[in-house]
Structures are given as C-alpha cells and as structure tokens.
Amino acid sequence: MAAARARSGERRAEIVRAALEVIAERGYRGASLAAVAERVGLTQQGLLHHFPTKEALLVAVLEEHDQWDTGGGGGRDGWRLDLLEPLVEYNAMRPGIVQTFSALLGESVTEGHPAREFFTRRYTQVRAELAGVLRAEFGDRLPGGLTPEEAAPLVTAVLDGLQYQWLLDPDAVDMPAAFRGFLRLLGAR
Amino acid sequence: MAAARARSGERRAEIVRAALEVIAERGYRGASLAAVAERVGLTQQGLLHHFPTKEALLVAVLEEHDQWDTGGGGGRDGWRLDLLEPLVEYNAMRPGIVQTFSALLGESVTEGHPAREFFTRRYTQVRAELAGVLRAEFGDRLPGGLTPEEAAPLVTAVLDGLQYQWLLDPDAVDMPAAFRGFLRLLGAR
Incomplete structure (x- = not known):
C-alpha cells in the first residue's frame, strides 16, 4: 500500500x-x-x-506556487530582503516557470477565472510581508524616501512587470540588472 | 456608396x-x-x-491600442513625462480597457500567440521613447540616480505591474497614488 x-x-x-x-x-x-x-x-x-x-x-x-517565490525572496518562511536579488537571478534562469506564472496572472483578471482568488490572496500577503520586512530593516522611511507601505506594491509591480518585458524580449531586457537598479533607487541595496 | x-x-x-x-x-x-x-x-x-x-x-x-496609451502618457505623438500621472489616473477610471490590455499582455507570452509580436514591438518602442524624454528632461542621470535607460523599463514595469494588483483588488491598491510614489522615487516629480 x-x-x-x-x-x-x-x-x-x-x-x-x-x-x-x-x-x-x-x-x-x-x-x-x-x-x-x-x-x-x-x-x-x-x-x-x-x-x-x-x-x-x-x-x-x-x-x-511556493517554488515561484523560493530560491529566493519568498515562500513558506516569508520574504527576505537579501534574497530578492537572488530570486530575480534565479527566475532569469527558468523562463518556463516564469512563463506559467505570467500567463496565469494575466488570465486571472478575466471574469470568473479560477485563479483569481489565489492571486488576490497572494498579493495581499506579499504586500503585507514585504512592508513588514522593509519596516524591520529601515523603520518608517526607506533611504529613497518612501514608506514601507508605499514601497511594497512597487517592488511587487517591478518584479511582475519586468518578467513580461523579459519573456517577450530576453535579449533586450536584463531583468536582474534592471531589478538591482530599482533596489538602488529604493535605497534598499 | x-x-x-x-x-x-x-x-x-x-x-x-x-x-x-x-x-x-x-x-x-x-x-x-x-x-x-x-x-x-x-x-x-x-x-x-x-x-x-x-x-x-x-x-x-x-x-x-492608441487609446491604451493616450489621454495620457503615450499614443501617436510619443510619450510625455508630464502626462504619465494623468494617464494612470485616467486608466483608474476605465477598468474594462485595462483588463483587456492586461489579459492580452499575459497571454502574449504563451507559445505562438498572435499578439506577441505586437507587444514585443510596443515595449521596444515605449522603452526607447521613455528613455528619450527622460534624457531630454534630466540629462544622463535622473535626480534619483538612475540613467534614463535604467529608468525606462522600470517605469513600464510599474505601470503594468500595478494594473494587475489593482484589477485583482481595487479597494486595496490606490494605483495613481502608488505611481506618484514611484515618480517621487525617480526624482521625476
């Protein structure tokens, strides 16, 4: 058995x-x-x-989905700032899984899609966890001037948005370098 | 006739x-x-x-697609920095068209999708135009420290990424406010 x-x-x-x-x-x-x-x-x-x-x-x-966020910046144990950069580097080596994720995210906004609730919950959680780790590291303001709550949805948006540009044109978009630029801007690097 | x-x-x-x-x-x-x-x-x-x-x-x-970028930050006449913020405000009032755009972008990364070439060309053009207007306004460095070429894919990623979060959970994500925070960070506001 x-x-x-x-x-x-x-x-x-x-x-x-x-x-x-x-x-x-x-x-x-x-x-x-x-x-x-x-x-x-x-x-x-x-x-x-x-x-x-x-x-x-x-x-x-x-x-x-745990594997979408592990290796990396997220997963069962929550998000860690120092692992965001390695997460993006890891994702740049696995276009297949990034493509699955990006296709599902895109579809999830259409009517009655069975993944919609999953993504809605996921983003609520990711924003809250990111805001939490940013606050633990920097207090009420990041060096770049944003509050942790202002920065969290932007980190998430940059991660997702860069993936679409990179999947469409991997030679034109250096996803890890672009993300490092964003972390410098936040003052989180 | x-x-x-x-x-x-x-x-x-x-x-x-x-x-x-x-x-x-x-x-x-x-x-x-x-x-x-x-x-x-x-x-x-x-x-x-x-x-x-x-x-x-x-x-x-x-x-x-012109209407996706007009009212606003883009369209036939190219992108204008001072119209990015009004573009996001305008988009926040028309979830239907943003949903069409976001669903198509998501699908476009799947194999052999007929919109793939369109989006690939669009992003190449948007990044180049944005880098051009940022350079015209700020020269080689934006106040936040990035070059125009580093900032352009991030502006695009934030526009797209925030749309997914907002479509999934409009009450939790104030898309125009989040985008204004990003422009402050760039030093472009």
Missing part, C-alpha cells in the same frame, strides 16, 4: 509538471486535459483518476 | 468594441467569434463579412 501511494504521488507530481508546461504554452483557458494526459502517456480517463477536473489540476499547480 | 462605407465603418467599430469586452471577460484564447457576433446582434456569417478570421479581429483590436 505504501509503495502504491508513493507511485501515485510520483505520478501526480509528473502530471503537475506537465500541466505547468501546457499552461506556459497555451495559458489555462487554452490548455486541455487531453494535452496534459498525452504528455505523461496517460489516457484522459487515466488522468481523471488523479485529477477529476481541469480546475482540480489548476489548484495543484497553484499549490506548487 | 459613401453612406454604405460609413455604415460599414460604424459596424466595424461596434464589432471591435464588442471584441474588447469579450477579451476582457475571457481572454483572446477563451473568446469566440460567436460571442462577439451575438453581442452586436449579428450572425457569425455576418461578422465574418467584416472580419474574416478571429486573428483579423485581434489585429483591429490591437490597432485600437
């Missing part, structure tokens, strides 16, 4: 990785369970055994 | 407006010509008379 559970867990992880790829290529609305099943060598029925609906599979993909 | 052309032009404009709405709601990949046709009271055949393919309709929508 334990071996069967382990095999099932491995298979689920494999399916989630395939779903991340398919979403990067087609977005969530453009993705099909058939395409994911084909990529892991399952029939659609076989896939439905692990994830009964497309939305259930998206939930599993979003639960993998 | 002139009257017929004018009627056809009006009908096309009406179809493009409907397409903007449908894309805001479902994204481009999730949008169907049938949904656009229904919204303007045409059959799908009637719609195909004006736009032979879904992609042709997207091109018409993207050509409307």
Whole structure:
C-alpha cells in the first residue's frame, strides 16, 4: 500500500509538471486535459483518476506556487530582503516557470477565472510581508524616501512587470540588472 | 456608396468594441467569434463579412491600442513625462480597457500567440521613447540616480505591474497614488 501511494504521488507530481508546461504554452483557458494526459502517456480517463477536473489540476499547480517565490525572496518562511536579488537571478534562469506564472496572472483578471482568488490572496500577503520586512530593516522611511507601505506594491509591480518585458524580449531586457537598479533607487541595496 | 462605407465603418467599430469586452471577460484564447457576433446582434456569417478570421479581429483590436496609451502618457505623438500621472489616473477610471490590455499582455507570452509580436514591438518602442524624454528632461542621470535607460523599463514595469494588483483588488491598491510614489522615487516629480 505504501509503495502504491508513493507511485501515485510520483505520478501526480509528473502530471503537475506537465500541466505547468501546457499552461506556459497555451495559458489555462487554452490548455486541455487531453494535452496534459498525452504528455505523461496517460489516457484522459487515466488522468481523471488523479485529477477529476481541469480546475482540480489548476489548484495543484497553484499549490506548487511556493517554488515561484523560493530560491529566493519568498515562500513558506516569508520574504527576505537579501534574497530578492537572488530570486530575480534565479527566475532569469527558468523562463518556463516564469512563463506559467505570467500567463496565469494575466488570465486571472478575466471574469470568473479560477485563479483569481489565489492571486488576490497572494498579493495581499506579499504586500503585507514585504512592508513588514522593509519596516524591520529601515523603520518608517526607506533611504529613497518612501514608506514601507508605499514601497511594497512597487517592488511587487517591478518584479511582475519586468518578467513580461523579459519573456517577450530576453535579449533586450536584463531583468536582474534592471531589478538591482530599482533596489538602488529604493535605497534598499 | 459613401453612406454604405460609413455604415460599414460604424459596424466595424461596434464589432471591435464588442471584441474588447469579450477579451476582457475571457481572454483572446477563451473568446469566440460567436460571442462577439451575438453581442452586436449579428450572425457569425455576418461578422465574418467584416472580419474574416478571429486573428483579423485581434489585429483591429490591437490597432485600437492608441487609446491604451493616450489621454495620457503615450499614443501617436510619443510619450510625455508630464502626462504619465494623468494617464494612470485616467486608466483608474476605465477598468474594462485595462483588463483587456492586461489579459492580452499575459497571454502574449504563451507559445505562438498572435499578439506577441505586437507587444514585443510596443515595449521596444515605449522603452526607447521613455528613455528619450527622460534624457531630454534630466540629462544622463535622473535626480534619483538612475540613467534614463535604467529608468525606462522600470517605469513600464510599474505601470503594468500595478494594473494587475489593482484589477485583482481595487479597494486595496490606490494605483495613481502608488505611481506618484514611484515618480517621487525617480526624482521625476
């Protein structure tokens, strides 16, 4: 039984990785369970055994979100200022996962999208955590003059906005260098 | 004949407006010509008379992009620093068009998306124009310490990134105020 559970867990992880790829290529609305099943060598029925609906599979993909923020500036243990720069450098080495994230974020603003609540909660939390670590480091004002609460949504906006420019034109946009410039501006570097 | 052309032009404009709405709601990949046709009271055949393919309709929508950057900071006459702040204020009053833009930008990073080339060209141009107006105003360094070429992709990233946070949670994110904070940081305000 334990071996069967382990095999099932491995298979689920494999399916989630395939779903991340398919979403990067087609977005969530453009993705099909058939395409994911084909990529892991399952029939659609076989896939439905692990994830009964497309939305259930998206939930599993979003639960993998920790890896979007780790290596890095965020994750289970919260955000750390000194790890923001390494996070952006790490992201610049994994365009696939950044593409999945950026495609899902873009879609999440459309009507009734199943990832909308996830992203809304995520940003509320990211802004609050960033404001907290900025306040712990700098007090009421950063060297550049902003309050931690003013700086937090801007840090988040720069991280996301640079990703779109970089994905569209990786040769024209040096994402880590651009982000370092922003940290200098904040006085957080 | 002139009257017929004018009627056809009006009908096309009406179809493009409907397409903007449908894309805001479902994204481009999730949008169907049938949904656009229904919204303007045409059959799908009637719609195909004006736009032979879904992609042709997207091109018409993207050509409307001038309105994304006008009222405001950009458009046919290029970007103006003193109009960036009014642009963001204007955008904060038209969530529908911002939603269409943000959904399309998000999708554009997926494989083979028909809007990808448009956005790639747009960002190349926006970064160059912004760097140009920043240089004309401040010379080689902005008061905050960045070069115009360092600042330009950050201005663009903040504009785009704040839009996602604001669309997801308009009560939590004061987009114009956040953008003014960023301009103060640059020393461009």
